[in-house]
Amino acid sequence: MDFMEFKDEAAELLNLNLDGYKLKRVERRTKSLMRRHDIDDFDECLEKLERDSEFRAAYLNHFTINTSEFYRNPDSFEYLEEKILPELLEEHGSINIWSAPCSNGSEPYTLAIILNEMGVKKRNYSILASDIDPEILEKAAEGIYPEKALKNVPDELIDKYFNQISDERDSHQLKKKIRNEVEFKKMDLINKGFQNDWHLILSRNFFIYLTKDLKQELTQKFVDVLNPGCYLFLGNTEFIFNPNKFNLEKVQMSFYQKN
Numbered sequence: 001m002d003f004m005e006f007k008d009e010a011a012e013l014l015n016l017n018l019d020g021y022k023l024k025r026v027e028r029r030t031k032s033l034m035r036r037h038d039i040d041d042f043d044e045c046l047e048k049l050e051r052d053s054e055f056r057a058a059y060l061n062h063f064t065i066n067t068s069e070f071y072r073n074p075d076s077f078e079y080l081e082e083k084i085l086p087e088l089l090e091e092h093g094s095i096n097i098w099s100a101p102c103s104n105g106s107e108p109y110t111l112a113i114i115l116n117e118m119g120v121k122k123r124n125y126s127i128l129a130s131d132i133d134p135e136i137l138e139k140a141a142e143g144i145y146p147e148k149a150l151k152n153v154p155d156e157l158i159d160k161y162f163n164q165i166s167d168e169r170d171s172h173q174l175k176k177k178i179r180n181e182v183e184f185k186k187m188d189l190i191n192k193g194f195q196n197d198w199h200l201i202l203s204r205n206f207f208i209y210l211t212k213d214l215k216q217e218l219t220q221k222f223v224d225v226l227n228p229g230c231y232l233f234l235g236n237t238e239f240i241f242n243p244n245k246f247n248l249e250k251v252q253m254s255f256y257q258k259n
């Protein structure tokens with residue numbers, strides 16, 4: 001079987017719409033996992049996906065790049081803290097934030113830390129964090145991070161919001177107060193309806209994996225559930241071509257405001 005055939009069968013088996021992802025990348029990731037597991041061809045790979053649930057989880061895991069860190073692109077989070085969040089809170093009183101996808105939770109937890117540092121009362125915000133990968137969501141809820149995920153967090157905030165749990169690399173656990181501020185939910189962003197009433201949606205370092213068509217479709221879906229005047233926050237290497245088409249205005253490198 002060739003890759004295109006494999007991709008269709010694997011998509012059905014995994015209940016995942018692989019057509020929305022850049023296929024060259026899916027093929028590369030599939031082949032590298034096959035090499036790692038000594039699998040010779042796509043038939044064998046599909047067979048293993050069918051019978052071996054651990055391999056199925058490994059495939060999903062390998063394919064869904066979970067890299068994330070606290071304050072990823074610090075300049076954007078500074079702009080968020082100084083400009084976007086104060087404006088949204090003043091305008092709306094209380095705000096709903098969605099991190100989609102959230103990976104290991106460092107992104108939504110960064111938001112919770114920022115809101116705490118701003119002195120905003122918990123009743124004035126909610127943070128939902130979703131991802132397709134159940135394993136990474138379990139880790140996110142635990143809130144344990146290696147030193148390198150905290151490289152952009154100032155020392156005084158590490159002392160204030162994390163407990164050192166060992167001298168090893170996975171050494172810091174977020175305090176329960178912050179962990180309790182984020183609701184994690186398993187959600188496939190492709191082919192699913194979105195809940196509405198959002199003031200800020202972070203969809204960062206996800207569009208880069210998608211085809212142009214799917215990116216456009218998801219941009220429209222995010223815009224549809226954003227309240228007027230509210231923001232979509234993308235990763236630093238991502239941008240929306242022709243934002244006017246989506247009723248969006250680019251206000252800073254990574255922030256788009258709905259008109």
Ligand SMILES: C[S@@+](CC[C@H](N)C(=O)[O-])C[C@H]1O[C@@H](n2cnc3c(N)ncnc32)[C@H](O)[C@@H]1O
Pocket residue numbers: 064065066067068069072100101102103104107130131132133136187188189190203204205206235
């Ligand atoms: C690189 S991480 C981005 C995490 C975070 N937003 C950041 O910028 O640091 C990409 C995430 O997309 C998730 N993902 C991939 N396909 C998805 C889908 N169809 N629905 C929801 N999440 C998906 C992966 O599991 C992974 O955790």
